[in-house]
Every structure is written in C-alpha cells, then in structure tokens.
Amino acid sequence: MSAATIISLPDQSTARIPKVNFLTKENGLLSWLLTTDHKRIATLYLISITFFFFIGGALAGLIRLELLTPQTTLMAADTYNKVFTMHGVIMVFFFLVPSVPATIGNFLIPMMIGAKDLALPRINLLSWYLYMIAGCMAIYTMAAGGVDTGWTFTTPLSTHYLNTHVISTGLAIFVAGFSSIFTGLNFIVTIHKMRAPGMTWFRLPLFVWSNYAASILMVLGTPVLAITLVLVVLERTMHIGVFDPTYGGDPILFQHLFWFYSHPAVYIMILPGMGVISEVVSTFSRKRVFGYTAVAFSSVAIAIFGFFVWAHHMFIMGISNYAALVFSLLTMLVAVPSAIKIFNWAFTLYKGSITFETPMLYAFGFMGLFTIGGLTGVFLGTTGTDIHLTETYFVVAHFHFVMVGGMLMAFLSGIHFWWPKWTGRMYPEKISQLAAVVTYIGFNFTFFPQFILGMLGMPRRYAAYPPEFQALNVFSTAGATILGVGYLLPMLYLTWSLKYGEIAGDNPWQATGLEWQTQSPPLTENFAEIPIVDHEAYDYEWLEKQTAARQQQEVA
Amino acid sequence: MDHISPVLWQFLQKWLTHFPLFPPEASKIAPQVDALFYFMVLVSLIGLTIVILLIVGFSILYSQKRHPQAVQIEGSTLLEATWTIIPLGLFLVMFVWGALIYFRVYTPPANAMNIYVVGKQWMWKVEHPGGQHEIDMLHIPVGQPIQLTLISQDVFHSFSIPAFRVKREAIPGRYNTVWFEATRTGTFHFFCTQYCGTDHSKMIGEVVVMTPDDYKKWLAGSTSGDSLAQNGERLFASLSCNACHNARPDARGPNLANVYNARLTLSDGQTVTADDAYLRQAILNPSQHITQGYAPIMPTYQGQVSEEGVIALIEYIKHLDSDYRIQQTLNTTELLPDSEGGKSAPASLAPAAQKETKP
Numbered sequence: 001m002s003a004a005t006i007i008s009l010p011d012q013s014t015a016r017i018p019k020v021n022f023l024t025k026e027n028g029l030l031s032w033l034l035t036t037d038h039k040r041i042a043t044l045y046l047i048s049i050t051f052f053f054f055i056g057g058a059l060a061g062l063i064r065l066e067l068l069t070p071q072t073t074l075m076a077a078d079t080y081n082k083v084f085t086m087h088g089v090i091m092v093f094f095f096l097v098p099s100v101p102a103t104i105g106n107f108l109i110p111m112m113i114g115a116k117d118l119a120l121p122r123i124n125l126l127s128w129y130l131y132m133i134a135g136c137m138a139i140y141t142m143a144a145g146g147v148d149t150g151w152t153f154t155t156p157l158s159t160h161y162l163n164t165h166v167i168s169t170g171l172a173i174f175v176a177g178f179s180s181i182f183t184g185l186n187f188i189v190t191i192h193k194m195r196a197p198g199m200t201w202f203r204l205p206l207f208v209w210s211n212y213a214a215s216i217l218m219v220l221g222t223p224v225l226a227i228t229l230v231l232v233v234l235e236r237t238m239h240i241g242v243f244d245p246t247y248g249g250d251p252i253l254f255q256h257l258f259w260f261y262s263h264p265a266v267y268i269m270i271l272p273g274m275g276v277i278s279e280v281v282s283t284f285s286r287k288r289v290f291g292y293t294a295v296a297f298s299s300v301a302i303a304i305f306g307f308f309v310w311a312h313h314m315f316i317m318g319i320s321n322y323a324a325l326v327f328s329l330l331t332m333l334v335a336v337p338s339a340i341k342i343f344n345w346a347f348t349l350y351k352g353s354i355t356f357e358t359p360m361l362y363a364f365g366f367m368g369l370f371t372i373g374g375l376t377g378v379f380l381g382t383t384g385t386d387i388h389l390t391e392t393y394f395v396v397a398h399f400h401f402v403m404v405g406g407m408l409m410a411f412l413s414g415i416h417f418w419w420p421k422w423t424g425r426m427y428p429e430k431i432s433q434l435a436a437v438v439t440y441i442g443f444n445f446t447f448f449p450q451f452i453l454g455m456l457g458m459p460r461r462y463a464a465y466p467p468e469f470q471a472l473n474v475f476s477t478a479g480a481t482i483l484g485v486g487y488l489l490p491m492l493y494l495t496w497s498l499k500y501g502e503i504a505g506d507n508p509w510q511a512t513g514l515e516w517q518t519q520s521p522p523l524t525e526n527f528a529e530i531p532i533v534d535h536e537a538y539d540y541e542w543l544e545k546q547t548a549a550r551q552q553q554e555v556a
Numbered sequence: 557m558d559h560i561s562p563v564l565w566q567f568l569q570k571w572l573t574h575f576p577l578f579p580p581e582a583s584k585i586a587p588q589v590d591a592l593f594y595f596m597v598l599v600s601l602i603g604l605t606i607v608i609l610l611i612v613g614f615s616i617l618y619s620q621k622r623h624p625q626a627v628q629i630e631g632s633t634l635l636e637a638t639w640t641i642i643p644l645g646l647f648l649v650m651f652v653w654g655a656l657i658y659f660r661v662y663t664p665p666a667n668a669m670n671i672y673v674v675g676k677q678w679m680w681k682v683e684h685p686g687g688q689h690e691i692d693m694l695h696i697p698v699g700q701p702i703q704l705t706l707i708s709q710d711v712f713h714s715f716s717i718p719a720f721r722v723k724r725e726a727i728p729g730r731y732n733t734v735w736f737e738a739t740r741t742g743t744f745h746f747f748c749t750q751y752c753g754t755d756h757s758k759m760i761g762e763v764v765v766m767t768p769d770d771y772k773k774w775l776a777g778s779t780s781g782d783s784l785a786q787n788g789e790r791l792f793a794s795l796s797c798n799a800c801h802n803a804r805p806d807a808r809g810p811n812l813a814n815v816y817n818a819r820l821t822l823s824d825g826q827t828v829t830a831d832d833a834y835l836r837q838a839i840l841n842p843s844q845h846i847t848q849g850y851a852p853i854m855p856t857y858q859g860q861v862s863e864e865g866v867i868a869l870i871e872y873i874k875h876l877d878s879d880y881r882i883q884q885t886l887n888t889t890e891l892l893p894d895s896e897g898g899k900s901a902p903a904s905l906a907p908a909a910q911k912e913t914k915p
Contacts, residue, residue, distance in 0.1 A: 003627070077755055152751075157711040343636075349618060351623070375596075
C-alpha cells in the first residue's frame with residue numbers, strides 16, 4: 001500500500017483563539033488547585049517540573065564549576081558530595097521520571113484516544129499533590145543541610161556512616177514514587193477503558209503505546225523502590241539488619257533491590273520520550289511511521305526485557321561469573337528494540353516530504369545522541385569492558401547521552417511540537433531553531449570528553465582529581481555553559497510567546513493525531529463531540545481528504 | 557601566537573604535551589580489553605555513520621522543496637528483519653568476547669601471589685604475606701600473577717587500576733578477588749571508584765611495578781620482621797584461641813592444622829569448603845558454623861578483631877600445615893613429619909623450617 005499525499009500547512013492569518021477553552025473556562029487560583037481537568041493538571045506539572053529542572057540544572061552548573069580545577073577550590077568535598085547527590089535526586093525523581101508522562105502524556109493521552117479526561121481525574125490531581133509534597137520535602141532537605149549519599153543510596157554508607165538528611169530524602173522519593181505509581185495506573189486504566197469508538201489498539205498513536213509500556217514499568221517497579229527505601233530508613237533508625245553484614249544482613253541485597261527498580265526506571269524515563277519522537281518524525285515528514293507494529297512492540301519488548309537486566313550494574317561487585325553471563329546476555333537483547341526504533345524512524349524519512357521546524361531538529365538531535373548513548377550502553381553491558389569502564393566518567397557520559405541527549409531533547413521536541421495546541425500560540429521559529437542547535441553543540445561539548453575521561457579511568461563522584469584529567473574537564477565545563485544558554489533560551493521565548501506568539505489555529509502542523517482535530521487550546525472536555533475513529537494512526541490520506549472536504553465546505 | 561591570548565596558548569600547549577587520551581597498557585589483560593574496546597568503537601562508529609547518513613541523506617533527498625509529495629509506505633518486513641538480526645548478531649559477538657575476558661579477569665591462576673587489601677574510609681591498607689604493610693601504595697613485581705583479596709572494613713569501596721584495566725568492589729563482610737599480571741615497570745594510579753563518603757576522592761594510591769630484583773630489595777627493606785602468618789599466630793595466642801583449638805584429644809574446638817581448603821561437615825549436615833570466606837565467617841559468626849561433633853560454645857569475635865586481624869588469623873591457619881614454628885606453638889606434643897622443605901612457600905615468608913604434610 002503506497003500512495004502519494006501532499007500536505008500543505010494551513011493559512012494561519014485567519015486563525016483565532018477560541019473564547020472558551022480549558023485555560024479560560026474558569027479563573028482564579030482555586031480553579032487551578034482544585035481542577036480535575038487533565039490539561040490543567042498537566043500545566044501544573046509543567047510549571048513544577050520546570051522549576052525543579054532549573055534547580056537541578058543550577059546544581060549541575062556548580063558541579064562543572066568545581067571540576068574546572070583538579071583541587072577542591074569552589075567548595076569542600078562534603079559540599080560537593082551534597083551537590084551531586086541533590087542534582088541526581090532532583091533530576092531523576094523530580095524531573096526525568098515525571099517529565100514526559102506527567103506533563104505531555106497527561107495533556108495528550110485522553111485527547112489522543114478520543115476521551116474527555118483520564119479515567120481517574122481525582123487520582124490524577126492527587127498525584128500532582130503528592131509530587132509537590134515530595135518536592136517540598138526535597139527542598140526542605142536541601143535547606144536543612146542536604147544529603148550526601150549519592151542518588152543510589154548505597155548501603156551501608158547510607159544507613160550507618162552518614163550524618164546527613166537521609167531519611168527526609170528517602171521519604172521524599174517514597175512519596176514521589178506514589179505520585180508516579182498513580183500516574184502509571186491512571187494511564188493504564190484510561191488506555192484500556194476510555195478509547196473512543198473505533199480506536200482499536202493498533203490505531204493508537206505510538207506515543208500512547210510507549211506511555212503504556214512506561215506505565216507498566218511505573219506500576220510494577222516503583223513499589224520495589226518504595227520498599228527498599230523503607231528498609232533503608234528502618235535499618236538507619238532501628239538497625240533491623242537487612243543490609244548490614246554485622247547484623248547478618250547482606251549489602252548486596254540492597255544493590256539487587258535498588259537496581260530492580262532503578263534499571264527499569266531508565267526505561268520509564270526514555271520510553272515516553274521515544275513516543276514523542278515517533279509523533280514528531282511522522283508529522284514533519286508527512287509520512288506514516290515506518291513499521292508501526294515493530295515500533296509499538298519494541299516499546300513493549302523494552303518494558304519486559306527491562307525488568308531482567310538489573311544485575312548488569314553489579315558485574316564487579318562479586319555476583320557469580322555465571323550470573324554476570326546471564327545478565328550480560330539479557331542486556332544485549334534489550335539493546336535490540338532500541339536499534340529497531342532508530343532505524344524505523346530513519347526510514348520514516350524515506351520518500352517523505354520533510355521540513356525542519358524546531359521539534360524536528362530536536363528529534364534529529366535525539367536520534368543521533370540516543371544512538372551514541374545506546375551503543376555506549378553496549379560497552380557497559382559487555383562484561384569484559386564493563387570491568388574497566390564502570391564507575392568511571394564513561395558511565396556518567398553514557399547515561400547523560402541517554403537521559404539528557406535523549407530524554408531532554410525529546411521533552412523539548414514535544415514541548416515545542418504541542419505548544420500551539422497547549423497555548424493556542426506559536427513559539428518564534430527562528431530563535432527556537434537556534435536554541436536547538438546551541439543545545440546540540442553544547443551537549444556534545446559537555447559530555448563527549450567524559451567518554452575519554454572514563455576510558456582514562458577517572459572515577460565518578462570525585463570532588464578532586466589528578467591533574468592529568470584537567471584538560472578534558474575544562475572542555476566539559478566550557479560546553480556546559482553553552483548548554484546552559486541552550487536551556488535558558490526556550491524558557492525565555494516560550495514565556496514571551498504566551499502573549500506575543502502568532503495565533504496557531506487547530507492544526508498548524510497538519511498532523512494526524514486526534515488532538516489536532518480539536519480546537520487550540522482545547523475545550524475542557526477536549527472534543528465538542530466524541531470522535532469516531534475509522535482510520536489508522538498517521539493516515540495522511542485520511543487527513544488529505546478531510547482537509548479537501550473542509551475546503552469545499554468553506555467554498556460552498 | 558602567544559601575544560593573542562597567553563592563557564589560552566599556554567593551556568593548549570600544556571594540554572598537547574601533558575594530557576594523555578588513552579591510558580597506558582600495563583598488564584597482560586589490558587591489550588585484550590582494548591582490542592574488544594576498539595572493536596566496539598569501530599562497530600559503533602559504523603552504526604552511527606549509517607544512522608547519520610540515513611538522516612542527512614533522506615533530509616536532503618526528501619525535503620519538502622525537492623519532494624513535495626510524500627509516498628505513504630507501511631513498512632518492510634525484510635528491512636526490519638535486517639536491522640534486528642545484524643545488530644543482535646554483533647551484540648552477541650561482543651557478549652561472547654566480553655565474557656571470555658570477564659572470566660579471565662575474575663579467575664585467578666593457581667600460582668598467583670596473594671596480597672590482601674582492606675578498604676576503609678578513606679584509605680587502602682595493603683597487607684603482604686611477608687608482613688609488609690602499605691597505605692595507598694602497592695608494590696608488586698613485574699611478570700608475576702598477583703591476586704588481590706579485597707574486603708572493606710566499613711562501606712563499599714572499589715579498587716580500580718585503569719592501567720591494568722581491572723577493577724573489583726571491596727565489600728564489607730565478604731572477600732572479593734581479582735588478579736592481574738603487570739607487563740612493565742612503572743608507577744600507575746589506583747582509585748576508589750565506588751562513592752564512599754566525604755573523602756572518596758582522596759582514596760587514590762599508586763601501584764609501583766618493579767623488576768623482581770628491586771621487588772626483593774623492597775620486600776627486605778620494608779619488612780617489620782614478622783610475616784602476616786606470624787602476626788596471626790600472636791593474635792591467635794592473645795585471643796586465647798589455642799585454649800580450645802589445640803589439637804589435644806580432649807580439645808573443645810576442632811584441630812585447625814590442615815583445615816584450610818578441607819571439606820568440613822557442619823553440625824547441620826551441610827558440607828563446606830574451609831576457604832578464606834568460610835574461616836572469616838567462622839571467626840566472626842561462629843554459632844552458624846559449628847563443625848560436626850563439637851558443642852556451639854565459641855563466642856563471636858565480631859568487633860574484637862579488625863579486618864586486618866582476621867586476615868592475619870586466616871593467613872596463620874593457612875600455614876598451619878607447612879610452617880614448623882607456627883605449628884609448634886599450637887601443638888607442642890605432635891611429632892614432626894619426615895619430609896622437609898619440599899614445598900616452595902612464598903619467598904617473603906622465610907620460615908625457619910618447612911615441611912610437606914599434604915594428605
């Protein structure tokens with residue numbers, strides 16, 4: 001089945017922002033704080049995670065400044081340890097985990113499947129409140145003097161040897177975990193039960209598939225983290241002896257439990273981002289996603305295999321050689337679905353009709369950087385090279401390529417892509433294209449040298465380091481300043497566009513998703529009438545016919 | 557040139573002359589790890605180039621200006637199978653190759669010389685069998701397989717020697733081992749790579765690889781006069797272990813001569829090998845490790861013996877069959893066996909007399 005389609009962008013000069021939409025329906029602070037509208041909750045999330053992102057980013061800036069010189073110049077070793085711990089905790093639990101699902105996912109999933117809201121709107125609001133409570137606890141921890149366990153809470157360091165605010169941090173993550181469980185649960189129920197008539201599983205947009213896969217991980221994985229943190233707190237306060245060898249416990253057990261969540265958590269973070277990329281690449285090449293089924297099932301495969309690779313974080317810790325063998329093999333298997341996705345996206349471009357708006361530029365950035373991040377993951381999943389590379393800057397570079405180069409690029413791509421739907425206004429195109437390029441350059445400058453540092457053997461989490469590592473660290477810090485500019489720019493021009501941006505109209509990109517077939521910003525109930533779906537996702541022929549029919553109507 | 561920006565110029569010059577981009581290869585395993593590493597870099601570069609070529613190529617060929625009509629294509633099973641199977645095959649090659657190296661790094665050869673390393677906040681304590689102690693230094697001979705037995709006294713540490721491409725976690729409560737064979741003399745950094753608290757970044761030390769002659773001189777120059785086993789012997793006496801473990805017929809504890817690496821039957825019927833890990837547990841947590849036929853009367857020595865002390869005791873028990881003097885103090889009534897000096901004990905031990913009592 002192949003047919004040619006011409007999609008041209010609509011004339012936006014006549015577009016008007018509809019008087020009644022979810023932003024204007026009610027006014028006042030209470031109407032926001034007590035809302036059950038998924039779009040308003042998504043907006044609350046967007047504001048809060050942006051806040052935490054800039055706190056985490058400022059901490060990253062401090063880390064890079066300290067590492068400019070081999071000695072501890074800016075801060076004492078203790079302070080440095082607190083700074084990288086809080087950077088990790090905030091970025092992982094308060095930015096990356098909720099970023100795409102709780103904001104973009106929350107905003108879009110009901111619209112994409114043709115529903116009025118999520119299945120459990122009050123639980124959705126509760127999950128934001130839990131997130132905020134957890135966030136306040138994290139801020140309290142920082143204000144009260146911080147914590148220096150590292151975000152990995154390695155026992156017995158976290159249980160017996162540190163005199164900082166381990167308990168409040170543990171509880172903050174515990175509460176944030178419930179926020180994430182509720183979001184996941186809500187998505188699963190919604191996707192199962194609230195699909196519009198005719199919206200079968202294989203007509204779902206790939207963004208929904210990937211969020212569904214991530215939701216399964218959230219619901220099944222997060223409780224394990226919650227239990228682990230409770231055990232850490234109990235061990236710390238009551239010495240119950242689960243992890244402490246002097247009481248008959250086993251510190252390796254903590255590693256198993258922690259990574260049983262924290263490895264799948266990586267996929268919680270990246271899968272929704274992959275969903276964004278599928279939507280964006282399809283829209284800006286005006287072409288259906290190459291191999292829809294493969295991309296959909298690769299998300300599910302990642303979610304399933306993702307649960308069985310946790311011990312690849314422990315190859316050097318003294319697990320048996322044969323256990324290492326099994327986990328290494330499984331790790332190789334989980335790398336394959338990611339490779340499938342990358343090639344399918346690349347071939348989506350084939351014979352498309354491509355334009356290069358900002359979301360597409362970020363998506364290209366994602367594809368390049370995620371490929372590097374994924375391939376270097378294979379270096380670490382291979383037992384023989386892992387021995388040398390693990391616990392060094394190679395690991396730091398690897399997961400920043402996946403998380404920042406991958407996930408954050410996807411997040412920014414999604415924010416730009418759905419900004420017109422969300423606010424009814426366009427962002428300024430030229431400056432945002434510039435920001436995307438600046439981010440890309442800054443990112444590579446910051447993190448690529450860290451691969452070489454890792455190969456040289458520079459350990460992670462060092463406040464001071466031998467002078468032979470300095471040159472590459474200087475490069476990295478220089479890159480971080482460029483990267484910082486790249487992140488500040490969207491903050492500024494997106495805020496500017498709220499008032500001065502061009503009016504977008506319903507479907508400025510001529511995308512096929514149901515969310516684009518309603519007004520921008522949408523009504524509180526999303527659709528004037530519930531749509532009936534009679535076409536597959538990314539059906540540009542359908543869109544072409546629709547547009548032609550509408551034009552005819554207007555002429556008549 | 558340096559009148560433009562002296563700082564920048566100096567910096568570049570310094571960088572070009574002083575900062576390496578690859579770590580030295582100083583062990584037998586290092587070139588093998590690097591071969592795999594470069595293979596993976598090559599595969600990654602090819603993969604990345606393909607992805608970039610596809611993106612850039614399609615972007616140019618099918619930009620809207622050049623290609624206003626998008627052709628809707630559903631997919632291609634053949635192509636998708638290709639990019640499933642080829643990466644999988646390559647990953648499996650890396651998996652097998654990596655596993656071969658992994659097993660090599662973590663399976664010490666029988667003739668390896670054992671050195672104990674204890675990690676503690678925030679230093680590395682190295683215990684040579686000859687009784688030499690070092691802190692944040694490790695002297696080893698070139699061309700000799702060295703096994704490190706690692707343990708931590710407090711939190712997780714990790715012992716990493718980048719120039720040798722080996723690393724192993726030092727964990728409280730259990731011994732981990734790693735081995736290597738240095739191939740060139742010189743001084744190389746070793747690091748603690750597992751975050752362990754405030755002064756994590758100060759747990760840096762140096763491996764000094766020496767020629768065998770220099771190493772012998774170093775051993776002779778830095779010995780305190782007593783071997784590790786002899787220190788253990790003293791500790792054994794001071795803790796009154798010999799009150800029970802004395803090999804008399806009416807002894808309340810089992811005879812420890814020849815116990816090292818022997819198969820033991822415990823009171824719960826389990827059979828175990830009395831290796832380092834078992835002996836350590838039996839000293840610190842004796843109620844769980846009662847040899848069949850003995851009453852559970854041994855008190856725990858948890859908190860009374862440091863990790864170094866436990867190591868000395870184990871080293872002492874290890875040598876109970878081969879070192880005359882040590883055995884003499886344990887059991888003065890037993891007769892000496894006939895054969896003498898057949899076994900080559902580590903040179904550093906230098907016992908007064910040696911004997912062979914292997915069953």
